[in-house]
Amino acid sequence: MTAERAEASVAKVLSDTGERPWRSSDLHGGDEYSATYEDLTHALGDFLDRLAEARPDTELIESMTESLAGWARELGPLAVRERDRVFGRRTDLASRGQTMSPTIELAEISDDSASGTVYFGSYFLGGNGAVHGGAIPLMFDEILGRLANASGRPPQRTAYLHTDYRSITPVGRTLGVRAWLCSEDGRKRILRATIHDGETLCAEAEGLFVALKPGQP
Ligand SMILES: CCCCCCCC(=O)SCCNC(=O)CCNC(=O)[C@H](O)C(C)(C)COP(=O)(O)OP(=O)(O)OC[C@H]1O[C@@H](n2cnc3c(N)ncnc32)[C@H](O)[C@@H]1OP(=O)(O)O
Numbered sequence: 001m002t003a004e005r006a007e008a009s010v011a012k013v014l015s016d017t018g019e020r021p022w023r024s025s026d027l028h029g030g031d032e033y034s035a036t037y038e039d040l041t042h043a044l045g046d047f048l049d050r051l052a053e054a055r056p057d058t059e060l061i062e063s064m065t066e067s068l069a070g071w072a073r074e075l076g077p078l079a080v081r082e083r084d085r086v087f088g089r090r091t092d093l094a095s096r097g098q099t100m101s102p103t104i105e106l107a108e109i110s111d112d113s114a115s116g117t118v119y120f121g122s123y124f125l126g127g128n129g130a131v132h133g134g135a136i137p138l139m140f141d142e143i144l145g146r147l148a149n150a151s152g153r154p155p156q157r158t159a160y161l162h163t164d165y166r167s168i169t170p171v172g173r174t175l176g177v178r179a180w181l182c183s184e185d186g187r188k189r190i191l192r193a194t195i196h197d198g199e200t201l202c203a204e205a206e207g208l209f210v211a212l213k214p215g216q217p
């Protein structure tokens with residue numbers, strides 16, 4: 001996704017809800033920094049997809065290894081405390097500034113539902129064209145966790161996450177994703193989500209999210 005599309009996606013969510021989509025830290029710089037960091041995470045995701053697809057020769061493997069080791073050496077001294085990090089903490093961005101799970105492009109979000117698209121690249125291949133069975137709950141935890149924590153609700157953690165695999169989830173296709181709040185009972189919230197390939201239900205999940213008590217990690 002380009003920086004312009006990332007900004008447009010965030011702006012749409014803001015205009016729909018009248019507020020920031022979910023808690024966002026301002027510790028990590030302004031809009032330009034966000035867009036630049038999102039470009040980095042997209043470039044990294046693209047690299048992982050291309051790596052997963054390619055069969056490079058020894059010379060290219062050695063060259064890439066050297067380049068990656070060089071970047072690691074450069075980043076090593078820049079390590080900061082968890083709360084000051086950027087990776088995975090840009091909750092105002094579609095990718096959340098991370099590549100651990102695929103980017104979810106939300107077209108709609110309200111207090112109790114969200115819908116949009118998700119694209120699993122080749123990096124997430126399990127086998128025979130199907131997404132890895134572990135990557136699917138990872139994506140569900142991502143969207144359900146975001147929704148559970150949206151709209152000024154107190155921070156929540158996943159207590160359980162149940163996934164049913166209804167048909168294969170294909171790699172390399174834009175899939176529909178939907179999540180909604182089913183019930184609230186004190187600190188407990190049950191949410192559900194689905195992934196569709198066109199009309200085909202690929203997988204569905206139910207998660208219990210429990211609001212943290214003060215002092216709970
Ligand atoms: C923007 C970010 C997007 C990404 C979001 C990612 C979210 C995550 O993945 S969080 C990481 C994964 N989750 C964890 O590490 C959680 C680990 N577990 C915990 O910390 C605790 O067990 C925790 C907080 C869930 C609940 O503990 P605690 O606060 O002591 O609550 P506890 O009293 O045991 O339970 C509260 C209620 O929930 C119920 N409950 C708790 N766990 C479960 C469970 N697994 N199944 C069913 N019910 C449960 C209890 O029965 C109780 O119900 P009731 O009030 O009716 O008696």
